Amino acid sequence: MMKRKICIVITARPSYSRVKTVLQAIDAHDDLELLLVVAASALLPRYGSAVNYMERDGFKVAAKVFNVLEGENLTAAAKTTGIGILELSTVFENLKPDIVVTVADRFETMATAVAASYMNIPLAHIQGGEVTGNIDEKVRHAITKLSDYHFVASEDAKSRVIKLGEQPDMVFNTGCPSIDLALDIKNIKHLSFNPYEKYGGVGSEPDLSEGYLVVMQHPVTTEYKESRAHIELTLKAVNRINKPTLWFWPNVDAGADGTSTGIRAFREHFELPQVHFFKNMEGQDFLELLQCSSCLIGNSSVGIRECAYLGVPVVNIGTRQNRRLRGENVLDVPYDETKIKEAIELQLFNPKNQKSSVYGNGDSGKKIADILADIEFRFHKTITY
Secondary structure, X not given: OOOEEEEEEEOOHHHHHHHHHHHHHHHHOOOEXXXXXXXXXXXXXXXXXXXXXXHHOOOOEEEEEOOOOOOOOHHHHHHHHHHHHHHHHHHHHHHOOOEEXXXXXXXXXXXXXXXXXXXXXXXXXEOOOOOOOOHHHHHXXXXXXXXXXXXXXXXXXXXXXHHOOOOHHHEEEOOOHHHHHHHHHOOOOOOOOOHHHXXXXXXXXXXXXXXXXXXXXXXXXXXXXXXXXXXXHHHXXXXXXXXXXXXXXXXXXXXXXXXXXXXXXXXXXXXXXXEEEEOOOOHHHHHHHHHOOOEEEEOOHHHOOHHHHXXXXXXXXXXXXXXXXXXXXXXXXXXXXXXXXXXXXXXXXXXXXXXXXXXXXXXXXXXXXXXXXXXXXXXXXXXXX
16 A cells, blocks of 8 residues: 655744654654655754754655745745745645645744645644634634644644534544653753753853743734834843843744844843853753743743643743633733743742643644544535535
8 A cells, every 4th residue: 555645844943843743653654654844944044943953853854945035024924925835836746745734823834734725735734723812823723724634732722623614523632742742851850961062052151050941932923013122021021030041042933033133132231141042952952941940931832832731830921822721830921021020930939730731641643643544635625614
């Protein structure tokens, strides 16, 4: 029997961690052939060249799509998506996959969904049905309507996808594949690697032995003009805490220039003896870093998903994760320097026992691969409205 050709498109640094175990499970499955396509910011050095980690992990890249238009504003995002449709259409024509799998909610994933749909290629969507406070929610729900199969991360998301009109037997609660990685490190108590030696970065190299903070704050596309002001508030609050801090650069979103410029300007005017900045880190190492940290600060979905499973205290800032299902480990605050500082201080005293399996139990990758091996592929909807 011919193996089913499963094409997964990864367009950004976080998406690789989201689906790494799915790639592994497909690659190891007797009835499936993995076609890995890497595109957009996942190829760019300034965002950590996530493709290097994929190749280092042993995955063969079937095609690379360079489609990011410089600018990091709304026009650039729209044009990047358009270029992605053009380029991915050619890739799909050449690879001839039996199904295309797209991940989550970033604007570049819309290109994957549109290209596959217009080429009558069955489309599967991982992490649909969730809600957030920015453009990602519109993109996610649009991809849901373009998709034929849905691998959601929670019962709440499953219910929402069905309410959007999708056929119930095509919606599978597989949990979030990123929890599979968290499962492997949930009992780690101390870092097994030196982050400065392994990943370089810039800034001071504070002693992490007595605990440390992790910061990951991205711009909000619907508030992109305020991204510099937003990051400055977090910088001031964290600087006042004066605790060892490992800070990660933002995603390639509208407003990323403002976030990056804000960080650079702050560094020029203030000494940051306790802060070190990283571009990127392998998914497993990053989760280990979180597991051993005192608190995560910012607005990344990793605080909502993986940190819930691990029980890591989180200070979630602003609107980016609005309405997303969360565990008791998360403390939400507005863009306010004093409130951010007070929330961090509160979370530093929180024990790491507020764990939740709302996003799965660590077996998502295998579940998704098994479903892809068994379902009947189709590219049309049979539900009646």
